[in-house]
Amino acid sequence: MKNNERPHFLLLFISSDRRIRSVLVFIVWMSTALVYYGLVIALSDQSSPGRSIFVGNFFLNNAIAGAIELPTLMGCVCLLRFGRKRSQMITLIGGGTLIGIAIILALVFMLAGKVCIQGAFNVLYIFTSELYPTIIRNSAVGVCSMVSRMGSAASGYIAILSDVTLPIVPMLIFSVFSLVAGSLVMFLPETQGVPLPDTIWDAVTMLNTENKCHCVSFDGDDNKKEKKIYGEQEEEGD
Numbered sequence: 001m002k003n004n005e006r007p008h009f010l011l012l013f014i015s016s017d018r019r020i021r022s023v024l025v026f027i028v029w030m031s032t033a034l035v036y037y038g039l040v041i042a043l044s045d046q047s048s049p050g051r052s053i054f055v056g057n058f059f060l061n062n063a064i065a066g067a068i069e070l071p072t073l074m075g076c077v078c079l080l081r082f083g084r085k086r087s088q089m090i091t092l093i094g095g096g097t098l099i100g101i102a103i104i105l106a107l108v109f110m111l112a113g114k115v116c117i118q119g120a121f122n123v124l125y126i127f128t129s130e131l132y133p134t135i136i137r138n139s140a141v142g143v144c145s146m147v148s149r150m151g152s153a154a155s156g157y158i159a160i161l162s163d164v165t166l167p168i169v170p171m172l173i174f175s176v177f178s179l180v181a182g183s184l185v186m187f188l189p190e191t192q193g194v195p196l197p198d199t200i201w202d203a204v205t206m207l208n209t210e211n212k213c214h215c216v217s218f219d220g221d222d223n224k225k226e227k228k229i230y231g232e233q234e235e236e237g238d
Contacts (some may be wrong), residue, residue, distance in 0.1 A: 095116030
């Protein structure tokens with residue numbers, strides 16, 4: 001990057017590698033927000049999707065749903081020791097599975113699913129910030145957060161499907177989205193223990209040479225172009 005050129009969010013899409021990886025992250029963010037806010041609606045509104053499949057005191061259920069977020073935050077600290085990628089996959093796939101089971105066994109697994117999705121949201125902020133270099137890190141997290149609002153907005157519309165279909169349909173949709181997002185995470189690299197990249201080329205080098213995971217990577221002309229633009233900065237500075 002030229003010294004007089006200001007970093008901008010379009011650097012997220014500078015090459016096919018960056019575009020694929022950014023799209024995957026966007027989908028994970030949108031799906032996580034959709035499922036999380038969908039479960040919040042399901043546990044806090046008497047007319048919410050699948051409300052009829054839950055039993056027990058409504059106010060107690062709602063209080064428990066709110067209270068479990070604090071231990072979830074503390075649990076994420078321990079979970080992150082297993083790696084960002086693995087933690088993200090565990091929470092998303094675990095949440096989708098538990099929500100699917102909740103269609104049959106209702107409240108207990110519904111609350112457990114909410115724990116997983118809350119954990120996925122917590123891990124996602126850390127994971128995303130480590131996937132992108134310093135020069136666009138804030139922009140990347142901001143754009144991802146903006147994209148996720150599409151999912152949170154859609155959750156309300158999915159909720160009303162219970163009025164025209166079976167009560168379990170919204171829960172089934174939330175489960176599928178969570179499982180798909182968790183599966184997509186396996187195409188992203190692990191960032192735990194890897195120095196944070198400063199430039200775009202640092203990110204390309206760090207993520208494309210990650211040998212401990214299988215991630216989406218392209219070694220074509222786009223990356224050669226990135227190396228030409230960004231990789232020679234350090235040589236010029238030496």
